[in-house]
Amino acid sequence: MKRLAVYCGSATPADPRYMDLAREVGRTLATRGIGVVYGGGRLGLMGAVASGALEAGGEVIGVIPEALAGSEVANRDCTELHVVEGMHERKKAFTDLSDGFVTIPGGVGTMDELWEAISWAQLGYHSDPVGLLNAFGFYDHLIAFNRHMAEVGFIRPAHQNILIARDSLPDLLDAMASYVPHTPIFRMKADDL
Template structure:
């Protein structure tokens, strides 16, 4: 894995552990020789991961819609900053430029990015690892809900393991390095669906 898309919030929570977590992720990725592809913003966890990665000497590629550039929230310190027109183009660029995806704490936009990465893996649009960093128990409910979807039959057994979960960035990266792509929907027969 040479580059990973990192999905995270642009908010700055009162609990400073989340900002520290983002910094740790950026530093750890750099130490492992992995570049960061992210949302291109300078605020919140986005800004923290970019700053930490750059300070550690790592590569940071930002992908940001023009509307957010116009709001002056773009991080112009990135190694590369790609300006796109739509959120769909942004997510496509994340997929095109990365070898996998890591989701750290965030909100609605972060969830949109995570679920699309999982959905695209199910469909066979990519075969890249999709990691979820469940640090500080932030995603306990989401992990439980993903299991609930599988237990009730809305997530196929073949796709249950697409979301790779860990509580530490080091363990998550190790699991992602051993990723085996799932059998995709397009590889299945109609009666398997």
Template sequence: MKRLAVYCGSASPEDPRYLELATEIGQGLAERGIGVVYGGGRLGLMGAVAKGAKDAGGEVIGVIPDALIKSEVANHDCDELIAVSGMHERKQRFTDLSDGFVTLPGGVGTMDELWEAMSWAQLGYHSDPVGLLNAFGFFDDLISFNAKMAAVGFVRPAHQNILISATDLPELLAKMESYTPHTPIFKMKAEDL
């Protein structure tokens, strides 16, 4: 994996562990020679990931909608800052530029990015690993919900291992590196659906 898209919040929670985690993830990726593709913002966890990676000598590519550049939240310290027209184009660029996805704690936008990466993997728009860093138990309920969707039958057996979760970066990256792509819906026969 040469580059990973990192999805995370643009907010700065009161609990300092979240910003510290984001900085450590950016640093950890850079130290492993993995470039960061992220939302292009300078605030919150986003900004901390980028700063951690840059401070450790890593590559940082930001992808940000024009409207957010105009709001003066763009991080102009990125190696490359790509302006796009909107969120759909932003997520497509994340997919095009990355070899996988890592999701850190965040809010609605972060969840949108995670679920779309999973949905696109399930369909066959990409075959890259989709990682979830479950630091501090933040995603416990989401992991349980994903398991419930599978148990009820809304996630096919072939797609139940798309979401890769771990509680720390080394374990998550190891799991992502050993990920074997599944059979996407686009390649399944009607009787398999």
């Protein structure tokens, strides 16, 4: 994995653990020689991931929509900053520029990015690992819900391991590095669906 898209919140929670975590994620990826592709902002966890990676000498590629780039939230310190038309182009760029996806705590936008990465993997638009860092138990309920969707039958058996969830970043990165792509829907026969 040469580059990972990091999905996270642009907010700054009151609990400082989240900002510390984001900086550590950026720093760890940089020290492992993994470039960061992220939302291009300088605020909240997003900015902390970029700062952590840059301070450790890592590559940071920001992808930000035009509407946000002009409102002083764009991080001009990135190695590269791509300004795109909108959110669809942003998420496509994340996929095109990355070898996988890591989601750390965030809100609605973060969930949108995570679920799209999983959906695109199911379909076959990419075959990269999709990781979820369940720091502080933040995603316990989401992991349980994902398991529930599988148990009910809304996630096919072939796709139940697309989401790779771990409680620590080293464990998550190791699991992602050993990810074996599944059979995407585009290559399944109607009887398998």
